[in-house]
Amino acid sequence: MAELSLDAYWRAPPIARTVATITFGLSCAVHMGVLAGDLFYYDFRLLLRIPPQVWRLVTCFLITFPNLGILFDTFHMYMYMSQLERGHPRLSRRDDFVWYLIFVSGTILILSHLTGFGFGILTQALLLAMAYTVTQEQRGQTTNYMFINIPSQLVPFAMMAINLFFPGGIGIVLLQLHGLAAAHLYLFLSKIWPEVGGGRNWIETPAFISSLVNGVAPTPQRSAAGVRAPDVASARSSGASRGPLPDSWRTRGPGHRLG
Template sequence: MSAMDMFWAMPPVTRTLIAAAVGLSWPAHLINMPDPYYLYFLDYKVLTLKALPELWRLVTPFLLTGPKLSLILDPYFLYQYGSELEIRSSRFSDPGDFLVYLVFISVVILVVCGYFMGGIMFMSPLTLALAYTYAQENPQRQLSYFVVTFSAKYLPYCMLAMTFLMASPEAAFVQSSGLIAAHMYEFLAKIWPEYGGGRSIISTPITVRRWFETPGGTAAARPYGTAISGNTTTVPQRATGSGGSWTSGAAGAWNARGSGRRLGD
């Protein structure tokens, strides 16, 4: 399988996120086009009345990876945990659920990391949030992270520890906002409705569901089988003469056969 085949085999939201991250980060870090300074989150550039607000800074920090080895590792983490959640997670079983999850945790990261922690790049918190949700879905799965093997439930904390050791305590502090965002989603979408007796606050709008729905009658592959989407119309068969269907109903079937004849007549 070629690289392009692997790319198009990814689920749509994860595929789009990885393509945007690679397409923005590699030129920015390798040839300085665009200058990463114009991609960072700087609140005084967004919330300003002295000039036009640079609103793209609300999005680009989520797509900007770190330099050097992070140019490869960050997209890999997006692929590893994003694909698993988008395809196999039971909590994102309906069309558009995974996109709503991404938007929710991104908003929380933007507020917590950008405005309270002073972070300027959000890719690291985003990947940590994906890893946390993945760990909640597969707590006993055995993973290998670099040279260490452990249960998936420890994955986000191992990622934090590696950031602490390889980058800095400040970088780990900023990355921890991803834990806050993912746990807030976990609480509002699962813990509070199932165990607190409340109703789910996070839901997928009908408009978003329609973006991801497949045409009626088409097959959608799932890990646990093949689902056939709805919206198909059944046209009843009408029994006429002796060619009517024998399975279209007892009365209708027999009435279409005529009066019949006795043997010997």
């Protein structure tokens, strides 16, 4: 049984698997007091120090809510990220997916700085952004969310609405709105404006990102017609992003602070 679980883990989408593992481990260490959370929160002033604490630009997206939130937030991190990594039509290449994460996370950081709310942990904004990007490609389908079937594209809004029933929910919703705005900006610039407005895609994956990612691991090549070909063989061998977690968890809602 342990060998089967380990095999399923290594067959999971690599980026989603790695990020979810780091999120789980770092969150456990912070909430159990093994590591000081102040070392990982986002603080713009600490980026200006010499040397700058640049790791905070990443770690602020990798710490979950405590208690059950560690499980549920980590699961949602893996679920949405794996669907984007293996199933999104515009993110079939690994470098495109990495650029998506950089663009969305960077936009969330900029919005948080401009709005002045001073959020130190931005994980919920990234989760909401990925949920929005995933479900916008599932229009016409239904999803079971909190035991209720709703149109798939409404899942991000249901995630925000459910937080209003918990203490501090207004603050969480304000944070999630940053993720919603970032994901919609990506959708508008990469799809709506080029396809409907007749403009160009202003956020195509930069060449240096492709060079960096391709230097680490090869990605599918473009076809003769210039269309990006998804890594079909890899998707089949991996179980198409099912991952090592049970299907019964897929209907769970977002994690929340208890007590």
